[in-house]
Amino acid sequence: MDRPFSKMNGLGNDFIVVDARSRAFEADPETIRRLASRSEGIGCDQFVLIGASESADASIRFWNPDGGEAGACGNATRCVAWRLMEESGAGQVSLETAGGRLEAWRRGPMRVAVDMGRPRLNWRAVPLAGPADTLAVDVPEAGRLGPAICLSLGNPHAVFFVPSAEAAEVGRIGPAVEASSLFPERVNVGFAEVRSRSEVRLRVWERAAGLTRACGSGACAALVAGVRRGLVDPEARLELDGGDLEIAWRADGHVLMTGDVEVEFEGRLP
Structure with a gap:
């Protein structure tokens, strides 16, 4: 598995970032768990994979330390956006995610803004197990x-x-x-x-x-x-x-x- 990676963080929220745009990477749950382990691997809060995209500058996928895939990670999105803007010299980049296309902008040497899209407020979109007023959910x-x-x-x-x-x-x-x-x-x-x-x-x-x-x-x-x-x-x-x-x-x-x-x-x- 000889593959370059970057260890990055947004405010201490840390990530292993692998670029798979030109060479495929098999992100199976066991591999993710081993890499994310802070005692046996590199250690991270999320594993992040950059891929090719036909509708954006790149695609991005996220996995939690337990090997399960996550739909979004704002801090990791900013880290990947920064890396892509450094690579291209551009001041803006678009990213395809499971939750939709996101836009990001450079706001300083190591500072990035990302449009996270519209929040989904319906109980089905959260999702909840059944109908509820999402403004006041009794847990x-x-x-x-x-x-x-x-x-x-x-x-x-x-x-x-x-x-x-x-x-x-x-x-x-x-x-x-x-x-x-x-x-x-x-x-x-x-x-x-x-x-x-x-x-x-x-x-x-x-x-x-x-x-x-x-x-x-x-x-x-x-x-x-x-x-x-x-x-x-x-x-x-x-x-x-x-x-x-x-x-x-x-x-x-x-x-x-x-x-x-x-x-x-x-x-x-x-």
Whole structure:
């Protein structure tokens, strides 16, 4: 499997990135699990594969550490977009994903903005196990947190607003909500603390990955949830464990995410 790869991260949310545009790569679950293992492999929050596309500059696919494929990953999208723009010298790039075509722009030497598309707010799109008002979903496993706001940004999210993100029992409640029968595809769980109408502190339990330093689609989901609840403005700064993201839910319904990326090292798969 002698193949070049890049180890990249967005605010500490880290990825193994492999370019398969000119040479196919067999991303089977066992291979993904071995590479993603922090004790036996390279270690990552997601494995990312760049492929050719007939409708965009490239395609991009994501896998969680358990070997299951994910529909979206905002921070990984920014990392791949940066890499492609570095390669071409362009200031904009388009990416084909399972959730649709995404556009990204350079915003600085190591800073990228990506249009994450329109959030899907219908219960079927999340998806939930049955009909529900996605603005107030009662999740028994959440205990006293109150109802969650649920939505999809290519992957499912449940957002809880809490008095203190630091005090939230993310490691206990997160996995319980992730595995709830309400979510047939499991769910990313956000714990959001509103500090002002333009500032939100967020911690995320990511499905199949656990507590992550940053979750780009989770930050977008928290902003959308806050706007729907009337708690925040359509543009805000989301403070995650690994750093800040600027999120805007624009008038055209699209969610724009802007943040920094980092290349940790380059290597070859063993």
